[in-house]
Amino acid sequence: MPIGLAGPLLVNGEYARGEFYVPLATTEGTLVASYNRGMKLLHRAGGVTTTVLDDVMQRAPAFGFDSAREARTFGRWVVANFAGIKRVAEATTHTGQLRDIEQFSASRFLFLRFNFTTGDAAGQNMAGRATEQACAWIRERYPGLREFCLESNMATDKKSSQVNILHTRGKRVVAEATISAALIREIMRTTPEQMFAARQVSNLGGMLAGVNNNGNHSANAITALFLATGQDVANVAESSAALVHSELRSGGYYYSITIPALIVASYGGGTGLPTQRECLELLGCYGPGQVGKLAEIVAATVLCGEISLGSAVVAGEWVSAHERLGRNRP
């Protein structure tokens, strides 16, 4: 698959700082052009601010009991025995740490979300192995257990879910920028007011549709970057959820996108394949300690694509007699 370079992308992150040329693996050439346009706009606007808000990987086993009451009792036991569980879980890994265990209950079951930090790996396998061992330890010690299921659809690996939108899977990253009206007019041939009005319609349509992402097309950037840098592309299923929030500001347009389940790694899996490693190195993201940087670059690239596509749709299409007369617009 051809790899195009887009950039320079200017990022004001905590891990990614400065200009980056971003490798995008895609067969659709116009995609690279569109990202380039967004990167140019945001470069002139001062860059994209990025923040990793959370970083956690899960496995969520379910435990079944004779009744809900016993499930509740078990939940208290888990709290009381967290130190032991943590010790056993962490004995299986050099990099992962069991941060906490969230509890959710329904019927006669207790669902536990084991939340691990995973260093520079995506960490699904590590989390699975560590949880399995911790659960073996639990099951030896806890009588009255009726069933145990290592998988319960409460971590939603390779699936999109509200629990992950709320509680993060992988990295929770925000990319934000404020762009002046003058730049939007010059480069995008539209106005903040028109972009914002169209965004409101997308928000309304998205709520009507029951969508997992009220933005435009974050999956395009994520997929192209995942392919180029050797990420597990199946994780696009969960990484494609997003929350867009934008605002008209005096003289400009604030736009942000929150990606609550971005799953990236700077080593392990496909990151070591020759081309993929080269792409990571181009970004300065190969190896230990680089995963935050990679997450920020992905989010910043997504933001550029959001604004580029959003403004293109608006520039071509958002017109009406009333608008041309300027009546009643914000």
Place this chain on the structure above:
Amino acid sequence: MPIGLAGPLLVNGEYARGEFYVPLATTEGTLVASYNRGMKLLHRAGGVTTTVLDDVMQRAPAFGFDSAREARTFGRWVVANFAGIKRVAEATTHTGQLRDIEQFSASRFLFLRFNFTTGDAAGQNMAGRATEQACAWIRERYPGLREFCLESNMATDKKSSQVNILHTRGKRVVAEATISAALIREIMRTTPEQMFAARQVSNLGGMLAGVNNNGNHSANAITALFLATGQDVANVAESSAALVHSELRSGGYYYSITIPALIVASYGGGTGLPTQRECLELLGCYGPGQVGKLAEIVAATVLCGEISLGSAVVAGEWVSAHERLGRNRP
């Protein structure tokens, strides 16, 4: 990226009939082994029955008016003028046909879902172009329009949504099979009863999580096949939604998965790249008239992976003192 072959996959479809060796592009070797195991089981069980229930691609523009009342009036005009809209839309394409226009309303907006058949292409670009032209025709003829937005988040391209789970985007495909208890014991080392009990927990956990897929990991097969056959992998965002329904039958286990938004093409985009075309040809799915076959093969492969992973989790993990004593299980 390495491509592994899994198979033979036995499909009893309407387009795909017989044995197939399925190319899976993945860096995770165990994935191919896992699919192989599921394919072996389902081959012995008589194969996977597949059905394409629907086939439709959308673009969903929004039209804004002074109030909801005018939006409703416009909706009636669209119904009355469907023939004209269809003529203009179809003039832009050789392969697409405008099947119908669904209407959804909120506030002072009318959202139209233009539903196209797209032949063997995925058809997003075609649907976009045809809708754009049709909307230009509408806007010339319809006074009182306040805004127009070609994108409104009611087609949810590259995003997962309830509207697409209900109304299909791309292909709506079902894969089903019934497997005897003897085979499950022999090959999977577990029982239908245990698999079914675990499935019920996944259903409950999935509803608690607010997941877009109560199954196991359909995105894995879809991604690996999309990569191998030159599909747009960003569509994993919407194609990863699924509905699993299973049943205990006398002497066996019925399992089905419904993929409501599977987006595949047998030509166009990346399907013409050398390796990808070769993979399509290996499946007998390259070129005109083959897209239904490809959709069925994807769905059948997904089903094999569902049962393979599901049974592995159960075989290793689903145990308890009560169960060992066989108390109270179905």
Place this chain on the structure above:
Amino acid sequence: MPIGLAGPLLVNGEYARGEFYVPLATTEGTLVASYNRGMKLLHRAGGVTTTVLDDVMQRAPAFGFDSAREARTFGRWVVANFAGIKRVAEATTHTGQLRDIEQFSASRFLFLRFNFTTGDAAGQNMAGRATEQACAWIRERYPGLREFCLESNMATDKKSSQVNILHTRGKRVVAEATISAALIREIMRTTPEQMFAARQVSNLGGMLAGVNNNGNHSANAITALFLATGQDVANVAESSAALVHSELRSGGYYYSITIPALIVASYGGGTGLPTQRECLELLGCYGPGQVGKLAEIVAATVLCGEISLGSAVVAGEWVSAHERLGRNRP
């Protein structure tokens, strides 16, 4: 339960036109005061525009077959035999008409949404009876049916669902108004800009929460009016879903709420009880031909409550140093 009167409510509907005093049954006295305040504001702003966009009641049976393929064939038979189904369904009722049958498929099942117009009744029982008879007729004529279920959770009686938000249950009503900044300042002691900024936060929070209503508290007005006028209050479960869309306009604030599943009746059920009938008569909504008027009054009352509570929250709470300095607000 005490009944308070709020008003005058000024409605510019198609059925409700002019001033109304609205009976609210509630033990919370401040609620009536809050609605009064909103009604005063919107009266001065020229009233609330209301529109009934759709009107339809459902029952949604499921039909099971040996495989998805037979379910699809059955769907075609249903289309071909619609006239016969309609005749049998309508023979059971004087007021209901079978408008259409929507089809949804999953696994080896076909779900049919029988959509009835129901005149002035809410119509759940009528729709149930008519669907049951129609299904009996179908089942006598259609071989190969494996199971039949009169209830399938695709009409979601007494429950909230995306399918009803998309496709309406009961009345789909929009209430809208535009209020000048001067009025908002005078009566609400806040500004359109502050209300709009707070609304954006509620939209973002709502999407994060996975809420069925991004507005404020429509259930309060709906419940109080349902109680006063003899509606089935259990329908608050589905009637409480809503979509709010608002806009800053030059010099004012446009606010709309869409209630997609408002279930009301102007006769039948509890509407004939003495006090309840009196309340309906006070609104001019008792008896045949009045249900549209009642739906519009409910929606207009909801809108007054949205703006009243929304502005109260903002007036008391939406402050910050930056805002006091007027920096960067729209």
Place this chain on the structure above:
Amino acid sequence: MPIGLAGPLLVNGEYARGEFYVPLATTEGTLVASYNRGMKLLHRAGGVTTTVLDDVMQRAPAFGFDSAREARTFGRWVVANFAGIKRVAEATTHTGQLRDIEQFSASRFLFLRFNFTTGDAAGQNMAGRATEQACAWIRERYPGLREFCLESNMATDKKSSQVNILHTRGKRVVAEATISAALIREIMRTTPEQMFAARQVSNLGGMLAGVNNNGNHSANAITALFLATGQDVANVAESSAALVHSELRSGGYYYSITIPALIVASYGGGTGLPTQRECLELLGCYGPGQVGKLAEIVAATVLCGEISLGSAVVAGEWVSAHERLGRNRP
């Protein structure tokens, strides 16, 4: 509104133990008969086991900052200052306690869910007042705050949401029972197998519909009991969410319903009105220390209605030639 008595309801709760006659305020006489039938069945089956899993009331303010990074910093400050926040919040109330503050983030906002225990009151007003005071304290101490919103749609008062299904609002109650096949045949004229098969269809239909409750009609019991006992009926909006999980057991049928957001009070609001208080006293649920008992009685009544309606639908309707021949059913 007429009040009917259903019962005796046999409850094996932690607060409610023994037989209860349950007052149901409804104009639909058949509803009481239907609940009676379910109560008779479950009495003979040994009663309904009920468990209150959680008990917590929220207010969820949002805090806005210049960027996501500052929002994250603020989140750490909240953790560090929890003791102070708790002290200020609890100074406003005799009964409420601030249990914890959950944090959720999106864009440049931090959403805080203040979780209060509320004793025997429903506690919305108390939680609102306490949160408001705590936030005033925070805002005095925390510089850099750009906006503050006391309401953000992350507590979803009077609305249904996934966050409340996951994290509870009011009481999280489970009601469960196991019923022998003989009893189901004798009283319900159907079989566990048929009821279970129909339930699976409802689960599938519910997932397809995007419903907030995969059960039958919990809102009916909740509304009728809320009306009779002086609860705020508008809370049916959130209290109507539910998760049903059922199982075939050797010789019987296990059925459970989890109500994650049941909002009840044994004093305050309408509970002191004469008839309502009488109804509470009839249940032994009036006054301090009785709210757990009331929650359990509501949940047990809901369960009786679930099984009664579910079996009625099945007994009348779930038939087919294949089933009559007993082919392939579990």
